[in-house]
Structures are given as structure tokens and as C-alpha cells.
Amino acid sequence: MTIDMIGDMTGETLKSYDIAVIGGGxxxxxxxxxxxxxxRSVVLFEKTPHPRFHIGESLLPRNIPILERMGVLEQVRAIGMYKPGAEFISEDHPNRQNFQFTEALDPNPSYAYQVRRSQFDEILLRNAAARGAEVLENCTVSDIAFGAGEHRIAYERDGAQQACRARFVIDASGRDGFLAGRLKLRSRNKAHNSAAMFGHFKDVPARAWTTPGNIGIYLFDHGWMWMIPLADGTTSVGAVCMPDYLKSRRGTLDEFFFETLKMCTKLWSDLQSATLVSPVRGAGNYSYTAGRAFGDGYLLLGDAYVFVDPVFSSGVFIAMSSAELAAVAVDEALKRPERAESLFRAYQREVDKGIRRFSWLIYRFNAPAMRKLIMGSRNIFGLRSAVISLVTGDVYSKNGGGWRHALFRGLYHALTICDYGRNHGWANRRRGFLAISVAEDEVAGRS
Ligand SMILES: Cc1cc2nc3c(=O)[nH]c(=O)nc-3n(C[C@H](O)[C@H](O)[C@H](O)COP(=O)(O)OP(=O)(O)OC[C@H]3O[C@@H](n4cnc5c(N)ncnc54)[C@H](O)[C@@H]3O)c2cc1C
Structure with a gap:
């Protein structure tokens, strides 16, 4: 059956909306x-009924005003673990670096939350429904026929094909990348081809964190690991590894995960007495972009457009801040279609600007020179505050970070030249391994 036949076969008139949104993250x-x-009349399709598991539990301070504007901050506070900062622990450095958000150039707000995404995403989805969006869970969008001014969306519900019409389509389907896949827009970042493994533990001792509620970032030879304390006492633990190490995987995901955790002795010393209470999961197909965030009648948002790396916990913030920009652009474009192209170009420029600020640091995070700068961080000329500002998500404002970030980059390049051998060796390690041995959405024990 072609998409044009769905709905017409029953003779019913297809329901029509201003906007169809794919994905309820x-x-x-x-x-x-x-x-x-x-x-606007909005229909939102979500293939998995909420609450559903999702990785990405650490939010940034700049998420807070967005949550406030959405009217959900109190609900998030009720389920969240207060997060005052991020601490960095390295196998190669004796000290811990405790970056507190109060040290940022503009420390307002100076906290964030760590959340179980099943709860957090459900709060946001129910809020969308309460505000009038028609939220259809258990509905997977399967096809779209773009037309002149109106598009036909086919979706599967309870095994049956159904369809509706919308004037505009927003693809927020996350790493599935519904439209980017169909239109063959997505390209992988060959220079940042990592993958992640993660699980939840109980009984991690409180001594693991210098400041309660911090995210712990552990640097080790093959990448980095996180320890995220959640409000119910569980701790999310994950490892993001470089491709040459991932290629060495033998055995199950569980075995490989524990083998890897043990390599980071400072993390393992706190984790060995804890108990794994969830399946071990993997996320491959790591860093990618669709290159273009819009086209005739559609726009890409959040992970459906681009994904860099979770090291600075930027994903949810980018998704929600882009959504704020997109809502204005789409609404204006529907009012004045002749301005759509320039509105969407401005949208993409702004989103790209934020992503670029994060990604410069992220792509170099495993480099010896970067690790030296982070672990040796001091507030000379406000450099430490400028880096902490980035870690709060302050990537769109003009708060004085500009020349400090330039100086920080200069220092990084100088250190790279001084220790060329080690830094060049690192750069070679992250290239040339296109096949990685952790599958997207791999769950241990499930084939
Ligand atoms: C290992 C790892 C760790 C991370 N850690 C963090 C972190 O600590 N902090 C942080 O901020 N970010 C983190 N992220 C990133 C974060 O998870 C994402 O950036 C964020 O979830 C993006 O939100 P989204 O709404 O774009 O996509 P998603 O949250 O993925 O939502 C997309 C939704 O679309 C639905 N969908 C997909 N296809 C269809 C379809 N055809 N029809 C209907 N529905 C569909 C899916 O079911 C899903 O619910 C991490 C990511 C990874 C891989």
C-alpha cells in the first residue's frame, strides 16, 4: 500500500494539523x-510509550531557565539530584579537579539536576499534552509524502497503518534520525568515532564524590568514564572509549564493560563493592551530523540533526534550546512562507554556533594536552572560569568568554607542539577505525 492510499481506502478524511512532530524526547x-x-495545532508521534529508558541523565545549569519557562522546573526538582558541578579525576594526575558552577563567568544559575530520563522525558511529554498537543504514543512514523504546502504522514499504531496531514514536519526522532536516514543526509564523524557502554549500580559509596551531587568524569588511557548520582540512590556509570580499544572487544557486552571499568583504577576502587542493577547497554554509531537542519517543509531538531559526544552533558540542553529557537522559526515561517528559508538558515546558524563551542573542546578531550590543561586548571586571566562557563552550557551569550576561549585554544596548541609525539599519537588513535564493535542500542543478553 502506498502512503497516498492510507486513509483514503477507508474513505475517511485525514485529520489535518499545522505541525507534525516525530519523537517525544x-x-x-x-x-x-x-x-x-x-x-498551532500540533500532533506528536512517539514510538515508545513513556516512561521509557533513555541514556543522558546529567543536565546543565542553562537547562534550568528553559525548564522554568516550560513550567516544569518544580516537577524536575522533585525527581532530580541537585548537581552543583563536575569533578575530573585522571589516572595520570594525582589531584582531582572540582569545577563548581559558582565559578563560571556568569554563575547564574549555578546548579543543575541529574535525572532519570524515563521520569524527566515523561514530565516534558505530559506537559506538551497538557498544553494542547495531541500526543500519540505507541505510534511509529513510517513514511512521509511531501506535497506543496501540505504533507502526508503515515504511522503505525497497533499494527495498523494510519495517516494524517500536516503543513510542516519537525523531525525530533533522536539518534534514529528518521528523515536524515530517508533523505541520506547523515554522515558519521570519522575523526570522533567512539562508542559508549553503561549501566546502573546501587551502593556506590559517598566518598566517590568530593561534593555530593557532582558528576564524576574519569580520564583513563582509552577514553573517559562517568559516575552520575541519581536521586533514588542509584548511580549511572558509563565508559566512552576510543575506536582502537573498542576493536579489541572479545566476548559479551557485560564482560567487556566490567573489563573496561577495572582499567580505571580510581573509579573501580569506589565501584567494586557496588551492584549492577540494570542491563548493560551500548550506544554505537557515535558522532554524526545531517549537515543541513532544514528543507522544504521540514526541520531537524536535537539528536535528529547532530550528535557530538556526551562528555560535557550538552545533549539535552542543545535539544531543548534548539526547540525554543525552532518553535519561533516554524511559527513565523507558517505565517510568512516567503521568509521560511531565511528563518531556518538563522535557526541553523544559531544551533551550529552552540554546537561548535562545545565540540572544539569535546573533540580534543582525550588529547594529552587537553588533559593537562583540565587537570592543571588555574584561574589565571579567568581561564578556568571560562571553561566552567562552557560546562554550564553558556554557549550562546556574549559574557566575556570570547578572548579567554581564544587564549585557552592558544595554550592548547602550544602544549601540543611542546609534546608533539604524544599528542600526534593520540590523534592517530582516534582515526582509521570505522567499524566499532558496540552496536547502536545493544543490550547485554539480548541478541
Ligand atoms: C552514551 C550517552 C550518554 C549521554 N549522556 C548525556 C548526559 O549526561 N547529558 C545530556 O544532556 N545528554 C546526554 N546524552 C545525549 C542525550 O541523550 C541526547 O542528546 C538527548 O536525548 C536528545 O534529545 P532528543 O529529543 O533529540 O532525542 P531523544 O531523547 O532520543 O528522543 C527521540 C524520540 O523519538 C522517538 N522516535 C524515534 N523514531 C521515531 C519514529 N519513527 N516515530 C515516532 N517516534 C520515534 C524515540 O522513541 C525517542 O523517544 C548522552 C548520549 C549518549 C549516547
Whole structure:
């Protein structure tokens, strides 16, 4: 059956909306809520009923004002673990670096939350429904036929094909990348081809964190690991590894995960008495971009557009801040279609600007020179504050970080030249391994 036949076969008139949103994660739920707030009729399709598991539990301070504007901050506070900062622990350095958000150039707000994404995403999705979006869970978008001014969306619900019409489509389908896949827009970042393994533990001792609630970032030879304390006493633990190490995998995901955790002796000393209470999961197909965030009748949002790396916990913030920009652009474009191209170009420029600020640091995070700068961080000329500002998500404002970031880059390049051999060796390690041996959405014990 072609998409044109769905619905017409029953003779019924297809329901019509201003906007169809694919995906009910932070990006989709936020844009749907904001567009209904602008008087638009919105349908949101989510393939998995909420609450559902999702990785990405550490939020940034700059998420807080967005949550406030969405009217959900109190609900998030109720389920969240207060996060005052991030601490860095390295196998090669004796000290711990405790970056507190109060040290940022503009320390307002100076906290964030760590959340179980099943709860957090459900709050956002129910909020979108409460604000008037038609939220259809258990509905997988399967096809789209773009037309002149109106598009036909086919979706599967309870095994049956159904369809509706919408004037505009927003793809917020996350790493699935529904439209980017169909339109063959997505390209992998060959120079940043990592993958992650993660699970939840109970009984991690409190001594693991210098300041309660911090995210712990552990640097080791093959990448980095996180320890994220959650409000119910569990701790999310994950390892993001370089491709040459991932190629060495033999055995199951569980075995490989524990083998890897043990390599980071400072993390393992706190984790060995803890108990794994979830399946071990993997996320491959790591860093990618669709290159272009919009086209005729559609726009890409959040992970559906681009994904860099979770080291600075930027994903949810980028998804939600882009959703705020997208809601304005889409609403204006529907009012004045002749301006759509320039509105969407401005949208993409702004989103790219934020991502570029994070990604420069992220792509070099495993480099010896970068590790030296982070672990030896001091506040000379406010450099430490400028880096902490980035870690709070302050990537869009003009708060004085500009020349400090330039100086920081200069220092990085100088250190790279001084220790060329080691830094060049690192650069070679992250290239040339296109096949990685952790599958996207791999779950241990499930074939
Ligand atoms: C290992 C790892 C660790 C991370 N850690 C962090 C972190 O600590 N902090 C942070 O901020 N970010 C983190 N991230 C990134 C973060 O998870 C994402 O950036 C964020 O979830 C993006 O939100 P989104 O709404 O764009 O996509 P998602 O949250 O993935 O939502 C997309 C939704 O679309 C639905 N969907 C997909 N296809 C269809 C379809 N065809 N029809 C209907 N529905 C569909 C999916 O079911 C899903 O619910 C991490 C990512 C990884 C891989």
C-alpha cells in the first residue's frame, strides 16, 4: 500500500494539523509544547510509550531557565539530584579537579539536576499534552509524502497503518534520525568515532564524590568514564572509549564493560563493592551530523540533526534550546512562507554556533594536552572560569568568554607542539577505525 492510499481506502478524511512532530524526547516534547502555546495545532508521534529508558541523565545549569519557562522546573526538582558541578579525576594526575558552577563567568544559575530520563522525558511529554498537543504514543512514523504546502504522514499504531496531514514536519526522532536516514543526509564523524557502554549500580559509596551531587568524569588511557548520582540512590556509570580499544572487544557486552571499568583504577576502587542493577547497554554509531537542519517543509531538531559526544552533558540542553529557537522559526515561517528559508538558515546558524563551542573542546578531550590543561586548571586571566562557563552550557551569550576561549585554544596548541609525539599519537588513535564493535542500542543478553 502506498502512503497516498492510507486513509483514503477507508474513505475517511485525514485529520489535518499545522505541525507534525516525530519523537517525544526533550526536543520533540519542548517544541510541541511551545508551538501549541503559539496557537498551532500540533500532533506528536512517539514510538515508545513513556516512561521509557533513555541514556543522558546529567543536565546543565542553562537547562534550568528553559525548564522554568516550560513550567516544569518544580516537577524536575522533585525527581532530580541537585548537581552543583563536575569533578575530573585522571589516572595520570594525582589531584582531582572540582569545577563548581559558582565559578563560571556568569554563575547564574549555578546548579543543575541529574535525572532519570524515563521520569524527566515523561514530565516534558505530559506537559506538551497538557498544553494542547495531541500526543500519540505507541505510534511509529513510517513514511512521509511531501506535497506543496501540505504533507502526508503515515504511522503505525497497533499494527495498523494510519495517516494524517500536516503543513510542516519537525523531525525530533533522536539518534534514529528518521528523515536524515530517508533523505541520506547523515554522515558519521570519522575523526570522533567512539562508542559508549553503561549501566546502573546501587551502593556506590559517598566518598566517590568530593561534593555530593557532582558528576564524576574519569580520564583513563582509552577514553573517559562517568559516575552520575541519581536521586533514588542509584548511580549511572558509563565508559566512552576510543575506536582502537573498542576493536579489541572479545566476548559479551557485560564482560567487556566490567573489563573496561577495572582499567580505571580510581573509579573501580569506589565501584567494586557496588551492584549492577540494570542491563548493560551500548550506544554505537557515535558522532554524526545531517549537515543541513532544514528543507522544504521540514526541520531537524536535537539528536535528529547532530550528535557530538556526551562528555560535557550538552545533549539535552542543545535539544531543548534548539526547540525554543525552532518553535519561533516554524511559527513565523507558517505565517510568512516567503521568509521560511531565511528563518531556518538563522535557526541553523544559531544551533551550529552552540554546537561548535562545545565540540572544539569535546573533540580534543582525550588529547594529552587537553588533559593537562583540565587537570592543571588555574584561574589565571579567568581561564578556568571560562571553561566552567562552557560546562554550564553558556554557549550562546556574549559574557566575556570570547578572548579567554581564544587564549585557552592558544595554550592548547602550544602544549601540543611542546609534546608533539604524544599528542600526534593520540590523534592517530582516534582515526582509521570505522567499524566499532558496540552496536547502536545493544543490550547485554539480548541478541
Ligand atoms: C552514551 C550517552 C550518554 C549521554 N549522556 C548525556 C548526559 O549526561 N547529558 C545530556 O544532556 N545528554 C546526554 N546524552 C545525549 C542525550 O541523550 C541526547 O542528546 C538527548 O536525548 C536528545 O534529545 P532528543 O529529543 O533529540 O532525542 P531523544 O531523547 O532520543 O528522543 C527521540 C524520540 O523519538 C522517538 N522516535 C524515534 N523514531 C521515531 C519514529 N519513527 N516515530 C515516532 N517516534 C520515534 C524515540 O522513541 C525517542 O523517544 C548522552 C548520549 C549518549 C549516547
Amino acid at each position: 526533550p526536543a520533540g516534547a519542548t517544541v510541541a509544547a511551545l508551538l501549541t502555546g503559539r496557537g
